[in-house]
Amino acid sequence: MIKPKRLLSLLLRFIAFGTTLAAVILMATSHEKGTFFAVSYEAKYTDTPAFKYFVIANAIVTVYGFLVLFLPPGSPIWRLVLALDLVFIMLLISSISAAMAIAQVGKNGNPRAAWLPVCGQVAKFCNQVTGALVAGFIALITYIILLLYSIYNFLNPLFEKA
Amino acid sequence: MVLQNEDKLEVGYSSLQPKPKKWVLLMLRLLAFFATAAATVVMGLNKETKTLVVATVGTTPIKATLIAKFQHTPAFVFFVIANGLASIHNLVMIMGDLFGQKLDYKGLRLAMIAILDMMTVALISGGASAAAFMAELGKNGNSHARWNSICDKYKTFCDHGGGALIASFAGLILMLIISVMSIIKLLIKPKPDSTTVVP
Numbered sequence: 001m002i003k004p005k006r007l008l009s010l011l012l013r014f015i016a017f018g019t020t021l022a023a024v025i026l027m028a029t030s031h032e033k034g035t036f037f038a039v040s041y042e043a044k045y046t047d048t049p050a051f052k053y054f055v056i057a058n059a060i061v062t063v064y065g066f067l068v069l070f071l072p073p074g075s076p077i078w079r080l081v082l083a084l085d086l087v088f089i090m091l092l093i094s095s096i097s098a099a100m101a102i103a104q105v106g107k108n109g110n111p112r113a114a115w116l117p118v119c120g121q122v123a124k125f126c127n128q129v130t131g132a133l134v135a136g137f138i139a140l141i142t143y144i145i146l147l148l149y150s151i152y153n154f155l156n157p158l159f160e161k162a
Numbered sequence: 163m164v165l166q167n168e169d170k171l172e173v174g175y176s177s178l179q180p181k182p183k184k185w186v187l188l189m190l191r192l193l194a195f196f197a198t199a200a201a202t203v204v205m206g207l208n209k210e211t212k213t214l215v216v217a218t219v220g221t222t223p224i225k226a227t228l229i230a231k232f233q234h235t236p237a238f239v240f241f242v243i244a245n246g247l248a249s250i251h252n253l254v255m256i257m258g259d260l261f262g263q264k265l266d267y268k269g270l271r272l273a274m275i276a277i278l279d280m281m282t283v284a285l286i287s288g289g290a291s292a293a294a295f296m297a298e299l300g301k302n303g304n305s306h307a308r309w310n311s312i313c314d315k316y317k318t319f320c321d322h323g324g325g326a327l328i329a330s331f332a333g334l335i336l337m338l339i340i341s342v343m344s345i346i347k348l349l350i351k352p353k354p355d356s357t358t359v360v361p
Contacts, residue, residue: 097291
């Protein structure tokens, strides 16, 4: 019978894997073509290095999440998983931060640098990118919960004294 | 100089032998504090003013003043705040290491230090990467979105921003090493001594 602790950890890891996969798919399939005053333009995620970095980082974390799902409970590799969780959280934070910085400029523009917002012309692209960012954010929060949970389980003898 | 300090302490308090690892951690924290503080200050004071002659009316030229400040970009604002918080965190940790050895909360001192260090690493990495990509956008522009690069017009602003970014990345690497050391300290700590009173 699966213990409730193991079930909770497995459920959280599955949610994390699912949301990173969703973020990758949403960002990678976001492209839109259109015309604006007889000027044709096309918006893809490869236009900005920040979005490319977002896709690559979330793809790496998806593969990692998929592999960890199949790890048996008693194996000593779980300590390595604890360390790798921290590393991948840092990667996720950095990728979301970068993508959000560029997406904010795309949505609001920067009048002082004469950068016009582009979301008015490519609304579908903007919405899909927003969806990908939201999925990435949920994945980040899930990984943080997982990390705190693993640390708590690891330090349980220390906490029992308190 | 470090050896002299250790000898002095050994003579004075022979029961509490400071391990050499403590000084390494303290030196790393000091370096990380300087790196993040430098990044905060350099980006916080990043400002460039340019005056252009827009038109000439008769003989008097009309000047327009263009200012580039870090507050114009939310990514740089986040960068300054994140590095400021990281330097405050390092300062508090250094003070706690030097003067507050006895401060403890139910034996969780090392766990709290490790968790706070991890949070600071996450904060710095977020701020540094957002500012890095925004700086890349400012330097190269984006032809697809018709955004021109601004670094050829505001060269000093870009240079100072780049310097702050390098300092922040150095602080990030140092903070990562410190975090790993705090976690190792937490995991190999011997069992809590029996002198703590259990209520």
